Amino acid sequence: MSNTALLTRPATRHLRAVEDVAPAKPAAPAPAAALPAGTAPRGFALYVGIDEAKAAADGVSLSVLVEALRRTIGELAPHAETYATVALAPAGAGGRDVDVVRLALHEPSAVARTKQDEPADDHVPGGVTIDISRRRVHIDGEAAPLTFKEFELLQYLVLREGRTIERTELVSSLWSHAGDDEAPGERTIDVHVRRLRSKLGRYEDIVRTVRGIGYRFDRHADVVIRYGHGTPSPDRF
Incomplete structure (x- = not known):
């Protein structure tokens, strides 16, 4: 199962927050107490669960979704840098797509909640x-x-x-x-x-x-x- 860590609408109608949504007040910075001492926000991660079959059913592809969001970010924040990656999971892996993505990309809270690891397979074949x-x-x-x-x-x-x-x-x-x-x-x-x-x-x-x-x-x-x-x-x- 392939999942991408980015999601938006198709390229031909990608997000246009400035035009379509009433201007919002700038978000207030997080209180100092909410952040670990000595740290400061440097960006964010958006985890999205959707495999290629579901994307195709919506008439798009994973690459189209990624590029559409990149364009949106470029319009809203020209100084922002982006990096996109795909989360791979074993074919047929159960669970919600987004949960699979968070765990595959080692999102801290997802990892912390997953203590029941898969049984270790110590059998090592030749080669x-x-x-x-x-x-x-x-x-x-x-x-x-x-x-x-x-x-x-x-x-x-x-x-x-x-x-x-x-x-x-x-x-x-x-x-x-x-x-x-x-x-x-x-x-x-x-x-x-x-x-x-x-x-x-x-x-x-x-x-x-x-x-x-x-x-x-x-x-x-x-x-x-x-x-x-x-x-x-x-x-x-």
Whole structure:
């Protein structure tokens, strides 16, 4: 089931709050006591539950909904920055769509209310098992000793399966909080990939080199990916 974290009306009639709704008084800032000490609001998240079939029944698509809301935000707040992602859940997952989305995207109150985790499935088949939710990788039943950064690198490629990722993107995404003197050079990525491949053993070819560009994750029959409650797909929009 795919769900998007953004929702509005179709692009041809997207929200026009300034024109269609009587001007409202600016919202008063939240009382200081309502916020944890030392914090300040920096934005908001809108969780929306709707799968592709329901969107199609309404005559739209998820991408149309996202772009319509982005245009509305651009009209109302030109300085706002937006980011859209899709919440993935196992096919046939029960419950309300919006609750599935909140849990998949790890919304704090949704996670806090969900204490009854699914029974752990510790059976690990042969081949490669990449467990995104538990941040573990097994090779032929044995835990692979990946470092934090090696797992981050593998996960980044897995979530973009089949797409070639340039070295510059890997640096800017995986070392986004590093200073200029801490971020690795593009060739350092090659070292990380080489070490990751060495730990993948005979399955090293699932991380492929695209000469002159970067790297790509290619899944085959020996690879199993576990997403748990859901893993955001950053490439959808």
